Amino acid sequence: xxxxxxxxxxxxxxxxxxxxxxxxxxxxxxxxxxxxxxxxxxxxxxxxxxxxxxxxxxxxxxxxxxxxxxxxxxxxxxxxxxxxxxxxxxxxxxxxxxxxxxxxxxxxxxxxxxxxxxxxxxxxxxxxxxxxxxxxxxxxxxxxxxxxxxxxxxxxxxxxxxxxxxxxxxxxxxxxxxxxxxxxxxxxxxxxxxxxxxxxxxxxxxxxxxxxxxxxxxxxxxxxxxxxxxxxxxxxxxxxxxxxxxxxxxxxxxxxxxxxxxxxxxxxxxxxxxxxxxxxxxxxxxxxxxxxxxxxxxxxxxxxxxxxxxxxxxxxxxxxxxxxxxxxxxxxxxxx
Amino acid sequence: xxxxxxxxxxxxxxxxxxxxxxxxxxxxxxxxxxxxxxxxxxxxxxxxxxxxxxxxxxxxxxxxxxxxxxxxxxxxxxxxxxxxxxxxxxxxxxxxxxxxxxxxxxxxxxxxxxxxxxxxxxxxxxxxxxxxxxxxxxxxxxxxxxxxxxxxxxxxxxxxxxxxxxxxxxxxxxxxxxxxxxxxxxxxxxxxxxxxxxxxxxxxxxxxxxxxxxxxxxxxxxxxxxxxxxxxxxxxxxxxxxxxxxxxxxxxxxxxxxxxxxxxxxxxxxxxxxxxxxxxxxxxxxxxxxxxxxxxxxxxxxxxxxxxxxxxxxxxxxxxxxxxxxxxxxxxxxxx
Numbered sequence: 001x002x003x004x005x006x007x008x009x010x011x012x013x014x015x016x017x018x019x020x021x022x023x024x025x026x027x028x029x030x031x032x033x034x035x036x037x038x039x040x041x042x043x044x045x046x047x048x049x050x051x052x053x054x055x056x057x058x059x060x061x062x063x064x065x066x067x068x069x070x071x072x073x074x075x076x077x078x079x080x081x082x083x084x085x086x087x088x089x090x091x092x093x094x095x096x097x098x099x100x101x102x103x104x105x106x107x108x109x110x111x112x113x114x115x116x117x118x119x120x121x122x123x124x125x126x127x128x129x130x131x132x133x134x135x136x137x138x139x140x141x142x143x144x145x146x147x148x149x150x151x152x153x154x155x156x157x158x159x160x161x162x163x164x165x166x167x168x169x170x171x172x173x174x175x176x177x178x179x180x181x182x183x184x185x186x187x188x189x190x191x192x193x194x195x196x197x198x199x200x201x202x203x204x205x206x207x208x209x210x211x212x213x214x215x216x217x218x219x220x221x222x223x224x225x226x227x228x229x230x231x232x233x234x235x236x237x238x239x240x241x242x243x244x245x246x247x248x249x250x251x252x253x254x255x256x257x258x259x260x261x262x263x264x265x266x267x268x269x270x271x272x273x274x275x276x277x278x279x280x281x282x283x284x285x286x287x288x289x290x291x292x293x294x295x296x297x298x299x300x301x302x303x304x305x306x307x308x309x310x311x312x313x314x315x316x317x318x319x320x321x322x323x324x325x326x327x328x329x330x331x332x333x334x335x336x
Numbered sequence: 337x338x339x340x341x342x343x344x345x346x347x348x349x350x351x352x353x354x355x356x357x358x359x360x361x362x363x364x365x366x367x368x369x370x371x372x373x374x375x376x377x378x379x380x381x382x383x384x385x386x387x388x389x390x391x392x393x394x395x396x397x398x399x400x401x402x403x404x405x406x407x408x409x410x411x412x413x414x415x416x417x418x419x420x421x422x423x424x425x426x427x428x429x430x431x432x433x434x435x436x437x438x439x440x441x442x443x444x445x446x447x448x449x450x451x452x453x454x455x456x457x458x459x460x461x462x463x464x465x466x467x468x469x470x471x472x473x474x475x476x477x478x479x480x481x482x483x484x485x486x487x488x489x490x491x492x493x494x495x496x497x498x499x500x501x502x503x504x505x506x507x508x509x510x511x512x513x514x515x516x517x518x519x520x521x522x523x524x525x526x527x528x529x530x531x532x533x534x535x536x537x538x539x540x541x542x543x544x545x546x547x548x549x550x551x552x553x554x555x556x557x558x559x560x561x562x563x564x565x566x567x568x569x570x571x572x573x574x575x576x577x578x579x580x581x582x583x584x585x586x587x588x589x590x591x592x593x594x595x596x597x598x599x600x601x602x603x604x605x606x607x608x609x610x611x612x613x614x615x616x617x618x619x620x621x622x623x624x625x626x627x628x629x630x631x632x633x634x635x636x637x638x639x640x641x642x643x644x645x646x647x648x649x650x651x652x653x654x655x656x657x658x659x660x661x662x663x664x665x666x667x668x669x670x671x672x
Contacts, residue, residue, distance in 0.1 A: 053603065060603040061573070224599055237397070243602045258594015263560060265610035266579045267389065267396040272608045274601035 005030045007100040008314045010065045013057055016253045017322060022055075023315050024068070030102045038087045038110075040095070040103050042077035044306070046124040047317050047330040049222070052250040061276050070098040071314070076113050076123045077103070077335075087112075094123045099314050101334055111284075117292060121304045125158055125329040131291040131300070132284060133244060133277040134162030134220075139170075140283075141242035141275045142218040146171030149212050151231060154222030155193065156183035158302065158329035159244060163220040164193050165300045172218070175211045177204070177227060179324050186327075191301060204230040218242065224249045225257040232261035232272075241272040251322055303328025310334050341366045343436035344650045346401045349393055352589045353658060358391075359651045360404070366438045374423045374446075376431070376439050378413035380642070382460040383653050383666040385558070388586040397612050406434040407650070412449050412459045413439075413671075423448075430459045435650050437670055447620075453628060457640045461494055461665040467627040467636070468620060469580060469613040470498030470556075475506075476619075477578035477611045478554040482507030485548050487567060490558030491529065492519035494638065494665035495580060499556040500529050501636045508554070511547045513540070513563060515660050522663075527637060540566040554578065560585045561593040568597035568608075577608040587658055639664025646670050 004027045011024040033039045054072050057064050065072050075097040079087045084107045087093060092113040097103035113123040125131065137159075144150050150167040154160040155176025164187065167174045175195045176187040184196035197207035208216070208230055215236040221228050224246025235241065249256045265272060280287070294300040305328040307317045313332055320326050340363045347360040369375045390408050393400050401408050411433040415423045420443045423429060428449040433439035449459040461467065473495075480486050486503040490496040491512025500523065503510045511531045512523040520532035533543035544552070544566055551572040557564050560582025571577065585592045601608060616623070630636040641664040643653045649668055656662050 061605065228598075245602060246599050249599055256596045256599045258596045259598040260592045260594045262564075262595040262598055262608070263582050263585055263592045265608060266581060266612070267610070269397065269610050269612055269615060271610075272598070272601060274603065274605050274607075276602070276605055279605060 003030050004028070005100055005102045006311050007070045007098070008311050009070050010055060010067055012067065014055055017251045018052070018055065018315065018318060020315060023071075025312065031104050033081050033083045033104055036084050036106050037104050038079045038084050038093075038107060039081040040075075040077040040093060040097055040105060041080045042075045042097055042101055042103060042334045043092075043120050043336070044076050044124055044331045045099060045311070045314075045334055046074040046129055047307075047314070047321060047326075047332060048074065048129060049245050049247045049250060049321055051318060052322070061278065070100050072096060073099045074124055074129050075103070076120045076128070092120060092123070094128055099311050101311060118295065121306060121329070121331055122295070124331055125302055125304060126162065126291050126295045126300055127288055129277065130158035130302070130329050131162050132280070132287055133159045134166055135287045135291060136277045136280045136283075137242040137244045137275050138163045138166050138218070138220055140280060141273050142220055142240050144170050144172045144218045147173070148217035149173045149175065149214055149236075150218040150220065151175045151177065151208065151212060151216045152220045152222075153177040153227050153231070154245075154247060155187055155196070156327060157222060160220070160222050161187075161191055161302055161328070162300065163244075165191055165294075167218070167220075168192055169294060169299055175208075177208075177223070183327065199227065205233060208234055215239070220244060221246070223247055229257075229259050229261050232259065232264055232270075235264065235268050235270045237268050237270070239268060239270040241270065243272060243274040247322065305330045307332045339366050340364070341436055341438040342647050343406045343434070344647050345406050346391060346403055348403065350391055353587045354388070354391065354651065354654060356651060359407075361648065367440050369417050369419045369440055372420050372442050373440050374415045374420050374429075374443060375417040376411075376413040376429060376433055376441060377416045378411045378433055378437055378439060378670045379428075379456050379672070380412050380460055380667045381435060381647070381650070381670055382410040382465055383643075383650070383657060383662075383668060384410065384465060385581050385583045385586060385657055387654060388658070397614065406436050408432060409435045410460055410465050411439070411670075412456045412464070428456060428459070430464055435647050437647060454631065457642060457665070457667055458631070460667055461638055461640060462498065462627050462631045462636055463624055465613065466494035466638070466665050467498050468616070468623055469495045470502055471623045471627060472613045472616045472619075473578040473580045473611050474499045474502050474554070474556055476616060477609050478556055478576050480506050480508045480554045483509070484553035485509045485511065485550055485572075486554040486556065487511045487513065487544065487548060487552045488556045488558075489513040489563050489567070490581075490583060491523050491532070492663060493558060496556070496558050497523075497527055497638055497664070498636065499580075501527055501630075503554070503556075504528055505630060505635055511544075513544075513559070519663065535563065541569060544570055551575075556580060557582070559583055565593075565595050565597050568595065568600055568606075571600065571604050571606045573604050573606070575604060575606040577606065579608060579610040583658065641666045643668045
């Protein structure tokens with residue numbers, strides 16, 4: 001093949017928000033699959049807050065992206081050449097193929113993406129990282145019971161929107177925290193949240209107090225910092241705080257925010273627990289069945305926020321996440 | 337009966353450390369038991385960090401002690417008059433009879449304290465609040481596995497000393513944090529801790545780093561604040577932080593310390609959970625069997641720090657706790 005594979009590689013470790021010079025825009029030949037390998041043409045790539053953590057040179061749940069390496073990203077694409085019987089040409093697959101147009105895989109990290117069940121972007125949204133992350137955190141960590149109050153931060157984001165809707169399906173009263181009247185209206189009017197708190201127009205503590213007269217039983221947190229602290233202040237006895245992420249803290253150049261109300265975990269006998277959806281891989285098939293059902297019957301409704309422009313749009317698109325500008329699952333369309 | 341019942345009552349809500357004017361030294365007639373009631377002559381009362389929380393006018397796991405009420409305290413004493421067949425005269429009982437010399441009870445909050453099994457002070461120590469709190473927090477919340485590294489703060493205190501020794505019994509590597517060389521030597525030389533970190537003579541982060549080359553799997557926290565933050569920095573993937581208390585924070589007049597490393601709970605998939613031993617009442621009998629066995633066979637060794645002077649010694653004795661001056665379970669001897 002004579003075509004070129006455009007890639008976005010990590011050129012430097014960012015300090016604070018990633019800037020253009022932290023990236024290298026590279027071109028390489030499209031590789032051919034070796035024994036057992038497949039060549040994937042990437043159609044969509046997922047833009048996620050977790051990417052910021054992957055860029056730091058710190059041990060974490062996955063190794064840091066190396067300098068000069070293709071930036072790690074979840075992708076969905078089509079197998080266009082295959083030496084692997086498990087994944088014949090023409091099949092769509094979800095995986096972690098990175099910010100590039102073509103990628104090789106030995107198949108171990110691939111999941112079949114059945115386009116008859118849902119279109120390609122859904123495999124990065126409800127049937128991918130967003131839906132699975134929400135499911136793992138809400139159900140496995142948060143363990144909500146019908147009638148409880150569940151609060152979700154970053155609720156208009158892809159994970160938050162799923163977490164809130166799953167909590168509704170489980171019979172909970174659901175309150176979302178989001179920035180701006182448009183996002184808050186979306187939560188209550190389109191997604192069926194019981195209430196929304198706009199952190200941009202009211203002090204978060206007062207807003208939560210008003211929206212949660214019976215306190216908070218489960219807090220699903222995507223934001224961290226002050227919002228986590230305000231939720232802790234209102235956590236009920238035996239409450240659960242499922243920590244999914246802390247987008248407010250990822251680009252700080254100073255120390256992270258100090259959570260003062262962590263001390264309340266003792267008298268409230270509350271539990272605050274971090275999670276990563278990768279750890280629940282064994283349960284994914286059952287979770288995906290539920291998610292596919294809820295998606296099909298309309299109980300889960302989502303937005304795809306799809307950016308055109310291919311891999312070259314990645315550096316700027318990532319910044320949109322940290323500015324809170326995305327509305328729904330942020331993805332980049334790489335190919336048709 | 338003509339004798340007087342001396343009591344220490346709460347006179348005012350303390351700001352910061354409790355002072356003499358926050359207490360009322362009262363005398364009342366010794367009451368006679370009504371139908372179903374027993375009269376208890378208190379022999380020992382337990383002086384615990386949790387008392388500081390009970391003095392605040394904030395909803396918590398127990399109601400605040402009211403102004404003018406006898407200060408709440410765990411006690412062990414003898415039934416000296418009884419209208420309750422469950423508790424005949426001469427029987428020793430542990431309960432929550434408060435800082436006074438005599439108390440009535442309807443029996444619902446009483447536990448028999450078998451002096452043939454252990455002397456009276458043990459029912460406030462290994463077979464009481466200290467042993468049970470350590471057992472609940474370490475085993476039920478911390479869930480240590482053999483070979484893991486368990487770190488205990490306030491390790492020379494009564495709860496900490498139990499938590500560390502139970503962790504040893506469970507086959508863990510145990511590191512204690514305490515203030516001063518005498519306490520640290522006690523941990524390693526007398527209690528069999530594998531290492532001790534003296535927070536008074538070295539930065540806590542460096543000390544923990546050195547003592548825990550393989551990180552921390554379970555952190556049993558009695559101290560909170562900076563020490564909790566330093567432990568979080570070293571918590572291993574899937575680590576557990578059992579929050580028992582935060583003695584460093586109880587007498588602050590300013591805001592509590594902000595825990596900056598709470599953000600690490602996400603990538604480490606760690607769990608931080610508060611607990612109160614009252615919640616495990618159903619499991620106490622089985623726990624007490626273990627504790628009595630370990631006490632009898634010497635695998636749990638403890639110190640009683642018994643203050644003479646009766647209930648009048650209470651206000652000053654409570655302050656010893658917050659100055660870190662106690663060495664072992666702090667109790668006041670009220671009667672022989």
